[in-house]
Amino acid sequence: MAQNPPRRIIAPETAARGKPVQIRTLIQHPMTTGHGSDSGGRPVPRRIIHKLTVSLNGAEIFSADLFPGTAANPYLSFWTVPDASGELVFTWFDDSGDQYVERRRITVD
Amino acid sequence: MMGSSEVRSPVEVRSDADPAGDPSRRTALSLLGASALGVWLPADADAQTKPKSSTPEQPPRALQAAMAELQQGRPIQRGRVRLELPALAENGNLVELKVSVDSPMTPADRVSEIHLFSERNPIATIARYRLGANAGKAEIETNIRVAQTQRIIAIAKMSDGSLWSDEAEVIVLLAACIDGSS
Numbered sequence: 034m035a036q037n038p039p040r041r042i043i044a045p046e047t048a049a050r051g052k053p054v055q056i057r058t059l060i061q062h063p064m065t066t067g068h069g070s071d072s073g074g075r076p077v078p079r080r081i082i083h084k085l086t087v088s089l090n091g092a093e094i095f096s097a098d099l100f101p102g103t104a105a106n107p108y109l110s111f112w113t114v115p116d117a118s119g120e121l122v123f124t125w126f127d128d129s130g131d132q133y134v135e136r137r138r139i140t141v142d
Numbered sequence: 143m144m145g146s147s148e149v150r151s152p153v154e155v156r157s158d159a160d161p162a163g164d165p166s167r168r169t170a171l172s173l174l175g176a177s178a179l180g181v182w183l184p185a186d187a188d189a190q191t192k193p194k195s196s197t198p199e200q201p202p203r204a205l206q207a208a209m210a211e212l213q214q215g216r217p218i219q220r221g222r223v224r225l226e227l228p229a230l231a232e233n234g235n236l237v238e239l240k241v242s243v244d245s246p247m248t249p250a251d252r253v254s255e256i257h258l259f260s261e262r263n264p265i266a267t268i269a270r271y272r273l274g275a276n277a278g279k280a281e282i283e284t285n286i287r288v289a290q291t292q293r294i295i296a297i298a299k300m301s302d303g304s305l306w307s308d309e310a311e312v313i314v315l316l317a318a319c320i321d322g323s324s
Contacts, residue, residue, distance in 0.1 A: 052278070053277070053278030053279040057283075066264070066287075068264050092274075093272075093274060094274035094276065094277070095271070095272065095273060095274055095277070096271070096272045097269055097270070097271045097272075098269065098270045098271075099269050100265050100267050100268055100269060101263075101264070101265055101287070102258075102260050102263045102265060102267070102268035102269070102286055102287050103268060103269050103284060103285070103286060103287070104235060104236045104237070104284075104285035104286055104287050105235070105236075106285075107284070107285070108283070108284055108285050109271075109282070109283070109284050110281075110282065110283035110284070111271070111273070111277070111281070111282055112277055112278050112279035112280075112281055113274060113276060113277055113278060114276045114277070114278035115276075116276055
């Protein structure tokens with residue numbers, strides 16, 4: 034798998050004060066369950082994105098613990114009411130120990 | 143009259159002969175019916191009771207354990223949660239899921255966590271989500287794997303600690319691969 038898997042964030046650039054906005058995230062990842070075996074019959078170890086955290090200006094606004102029951106290329110949509118303009122930071126945690134980070138500016142009117 | 147009695151007599155002869163034959167036929171038919179029922183009813187009853195006894199009333203042990211860990215002795219109430227899943231999934235590897243919870247979503251009275259459980263996947267917990275104090279709206283969308291036809295359960299934990307749930311049955315045509323390719 035690519036060292037730095039493609040990921041996508043769909044979040045508005047501006048938000049009306051006090052109104053919830055929808056944030057959608059996607060990362061390309063096979064989410065290998067660890068229950069299977071390869072063509073030679075050897076067990077394939079689990080390798081999934083096991084966690085996603087999202088913060089705004091350093092404060093966590095959403096997080097998810099994922100298990101192999103979450104489909105490949107994990108997609109997640111959630112809502113938040115941004116309390117101030119600033120930076121959204123998305124961090125995906127791979128079983129490999131790698132972390133993948135994505136940032137987005139959001140302006141609150 | 144003569145003609146009609148002539149017509150009647152064979153009928154009467156027949157009806158005279160029938161009372162002897164009819165009850166025996168009826169007995170035979172009712173015996174056949176009884177035996178048919180005797181054969182079919184228990185089989186049918188089994189077919190109806192077996193899945194029931196192994197699904198809603200007694201969830202599989204892994205699911206029970208996962209839910210008990212969340213519950214910590216608290217009851218789970220039905221309601222406030224709405225779990226949306228397709229009734230029929232062609233491919234269990236990718237099943238779209240939406241869960242929403244009826245809540246004022248104020249800092250004092252809000253949804254703090256949403257948990258997704260599977261009845262028959264190798265691991266009962268599918269995902270758990272922590273919603274921030276300013277989530278504003280308790281609604282999550284994701285895609286899940288469903289290994290086989292089963293119930294999926296969504297449980298919301300409120301800021302007061304109470305637990306609310308909804309569940310949905312998904313029929314899976316192509317099971318989620320548990321082989322090396324996924």
